[in-house]
Amino acid sequence: MVQDATATESPLEAAQIEEYLRNNPTFFLEREHLLTELYLPHASGEAVSLLERQVSLLRERNIDARKRLKEFLEQGERNDELFGNTRRVVTALLEARNLTDLVERLYASCQNEFGVEFQKFTLLSRDGHHRQTQVRCVNLSEAETAVPVLSRIQQCVAGIFREDELKLLFAGDHNGVGSALLLPVFVSGELVAVMAFGSSDVKYFNNESDTLFLDFIGDVLGRLLPRFV
Template sequence: MTDHPKDIPQQAAELNAEAVVAYLRAHPTFFTEHDELLVEQHIPHQRGDSVSLVERQLKLLRDRNIEMRHRLSQLMDVARDNDRLFDKTRRLILDLLDATTLEDVVMVVEDSLRQEFQVPFVSLILFGDNVAPVGRWVSNAEAQQAIGPLLGSGKTVSGSLRDHELAFLFGEEQRRDVGSSAVATLEHQGLHGVLAIGSRDPQHYKSSVGTLFLSYIAEVLGRVVPRVSQSLRPVR
């Protein structure tokens, strides 16, 4: 005697369901070749009405199409933002290459980041035992004591910093207004320093935020600053 379908154990039914799903995926034209089975199938519908597999398939395709268009729209927005960011970075780099003095370099960086990039908090700090009269210089020992952990990796970091780190980078008065920041190190041929930017929004510079453009600007600064600093006399 053949067992009735109702007598099949639940576990066996689940295993059979997996096999059926796998088989139908491997044979997408199955119901086209056996359309008589569609009459026996029960396919739920929100309205309680019957619905064909074609309608069900069309609904799934429409849902996936909407999701894909949404993802594509997000990618297009990111691409447009990157294009604008690249254009601003390109103009900044060209201005840095045209600078002939350290004063010009400092002014170009700060003005561009504040005006073009709309960054409210900007800090360019150079490290050296012989302090120059232009820009902000601190000793290497002072920098290590204040932000040593940020300098250890030599990579650009972003996120929320500690109070004493914010005070060193942006000053005691402004540190309370900085919700998040990104810090890029300057290292090239004996030059050491940091370029830091900050936002009032704690979520603006997340730890996972891309720092490619800031790192690129810092790399260019690392090569421009030594060139324009050679003629400066240290202040003792």
């Protein structure tokens, strides 16, 4: 805390400070942090004005702190809701009896818990075939050619995709998709499937979308698929 200038400065130095402040009345406008460090006795005149400014500054900081706390609490509530939704999706997937059942449960639970408008699960294989004919399977090379981002995808990717990309991702059922999110599924580090989510809102899925819980669902799918594939 800064002490009274008269206790540590000579009269000449105090006079110089006083003269400087008189000649520079806006000195504290760009140095508001100093106001919280000054010792200002209850007085009249200029001292009262500085004290009021200090109180105003502290009030502004208090409002900002309350605003941030409110944002943290709201984010916590959203995370709790997402966690609950994700837990129900994972629980449903764990009860799957075969690959077809797994995909059907994935569709139903994502629809119920997240209210997605468009969704499509696609297996990716080297030869483009799989014994489970009920589940869509696409040649990996063809998929990477049609949707280049698949060749380097490591986690969820969201945004606006081209018409030909949407056609492959949603098996042609892509009319009305404005934005999309791709959830990759890896087994032993190899991309084996992709789950595409779509929205008619072009701004709904974007590079700022929070994908933490979806990435977790992707990890669970990566552990379950080897049981059925």
